[in-house]
Amino acid sequence: MRTRITELLGIDYPIIQGGMHYVGFAELAAAVSNAGGLGIITALTQGSPANLAREIERCRAMTDRPFGVNLTFLPAVNPPDYPGYVRAIVDSGVQIVETAGNNPQKWLPALKEAGITVIHKCTSVRHSLKAEAIGCDAVSVDGFECGGHPGEDDIPNFILLPRAADELKIPFIASGGMADGRSLVAALALGADGINMGTRFIATVEAPVHENVKQAIVAASELDTRLVMRPLRNTERVLVNAGVRRLLEKERALGYGITFQDIAPEVAGVYPAIMKRGEMDAGAWSCGMVAGLINDIPTVKELIDRIMQEARSIVSDRLGRLSALLDVPETAAA
Numbered sequence: 001m002r003t004r005i006t007e008l009l010g011i012d013y014p015i016i017q018g019g020m021h022y023v024g025f026a027e028l029a030a031a032v033s034n035a036g037g038l039g040i041i042t043a044l045t046q047g048s049p050a051n052l053a054r055e056i057e058r059c060r061a062m063t064d065r066p067f068g069v070n071l072t073f074l075p076a077v078n079p080p081d082y083p084g085y086v087r088a089i090v091d092s093g094v095q096i097v098e099t100a101g102n103n104p105q106k107w108l109p110a111l112k113e114a115g116i117t118v119i120h121k122c123t124s125v126r127h128s129l130k131a132e133a134i135g136c137d138a139v140s141v142d143g144f145e146c147g148g149h150p151g152e153d154d155i156p157n158f159i160l161l162p163r164a165a166d167e168l169k170i171p172f173i174a175s176g177g178m179a180d181g182r183s184l185v186a187a188l189a190l191g192a193d194g195i196n197m198g199t200r201f202i203a204t205v206e207a208p209v210h211e212n213v214k215q216a217i218v219a220a221s222e223l224d225t226r227l228v229m230r231p232l233r234n235t236e237r238v239l240v241n242a243g244v245r246r247l248l249e250k251e252r253a254l255g256y257g258i259t260f261q262d263i264a265p266e267v268a269g270v271y272p273a274i275m276k277r278g279e280m281d282a283g284a285w286s287c288g289m290v291a292g293l294i295n296d297i298p299t300v301k302e303l304i305d306r307i308m309q310e311a312r313s314i315v316s317d318r319l320g321r322l323s324a325l326l327d328v329p330e331t332a333a334a
C-alpha cells in the first residue's frame, strides 16, 4: 500500500507505533519496523541521552528497517536534558523523529540540518497548521478518544480528521482509537495518509511490559477510561483503577484549586510500578477508549498483517459491493 506517509518514511504499510512512556523500547520498535510499519523508541523513558543512544543501537541490532524516536516536550519545573537528547538522536543517525507536547520549533533547525524527517503530534487543527508552517514534514493528529494527552478541545476523530484534511498540505496520520483494518480504511477515507496506534500495540507479544498491563487492556471496555488532570490543563486519558479513583476524588474535593503536588502520589513516577512490575492500581497510566476493540494479544506481525488483510477485504468486498451502485446506468438511476 502506497500513501504519502509510506513514501515519506520509506515503510511498507502506513502504520506507526506512537511513542509510549515505559513501552517504547527497542523490542517493540524493532518488531513494528520489521513487520513493515514504523516503530518508535521513546526518548525520555530512557532516562538520559547516553541511554537513548544505547537503546537506538540495540534497536539497530534488531532491525535494518527505518525506525524513529519520540521526543516529548513536557511542561516541567526541571526540564529533561533536551539539547542532550537532540544531540543523541542526531549523532545516532536516526532519520525520523516524532515530536509531541509543546511546539518543537526551537529544535527543528538541528533536526532538519541532520536531514531528519519530523512528525509532530497535535490534538488540534490550529496546532497542526502551526507545525506545517514551522517546517514539520507531517503531523500525527490525535483525537479526543486517544490514550494519553488529548488536549483540551475534546474533538473526536470523525470531525478532527476531515477538518485536518481540509486545511493541511503536508501528510497527516490519524491517531487515537485506531485498532484494525476498519480504522485504517476509515482514516484513509477521512483524508489521512496512515494511522498511528498506541494502546493497540501495548497488547502485543513483543510489547516489553508486564503481562498484567496487556490483560488489563484486553479486559477493559470502551467505558473504562477516565480523563484526569483537566483542572491543571494537562488532561490525560487513563485506564480507571483504584489510583485513578483516588485521584478523581481529590479533583472533586479540591476543584480548580488543585495543584500537581496534591496528585503527585497517583501520577509522578508511577510508570515503572505499572509497566515493569504489573502493579495495576499504582496510579494513572495512559490508555485509549480503543481498549474496547482489543480482545487479544497477537504478535506485532500478526497484528499488522491482519490489519492490512482486513483493510484489503473491506475495500474489495464491502466497499466493492457498495461501489456497484455507481454502475447503475444513469437512466435507471433517474
Ligand SMILES: Cc1cc2nc3c(=O)[nH]c(=O)nc-3n(C[C@H](O)[C@H](O)[C@H](O)COP(=O)(O)O)c2cc1C
Binding pocket: 017, 018, 019, 020, 021, 023, 042, 070, 072, 099, 100, 101, 121, 142, 145, 146, 147, 148, 149, 175, 176, 177, 178, 196, 197, 198, 199, 200, 285, 286, 287, 288, 289, 290
Ligand atoms: C501507555 C501510553 C504511554 C504514552 N506515552 C506517550 C509519550 O511518552 N509521548 C507521546 O508523545 N505520546 C505518548 N502516548 C500517546 C501515543 O503515542 C498515541 O498518540 C496514542 O496512544 C494514540 O491513541 P490510542 O491509544 O487510542 O491508539 C502514550 C500512550 C499510551 C497508551
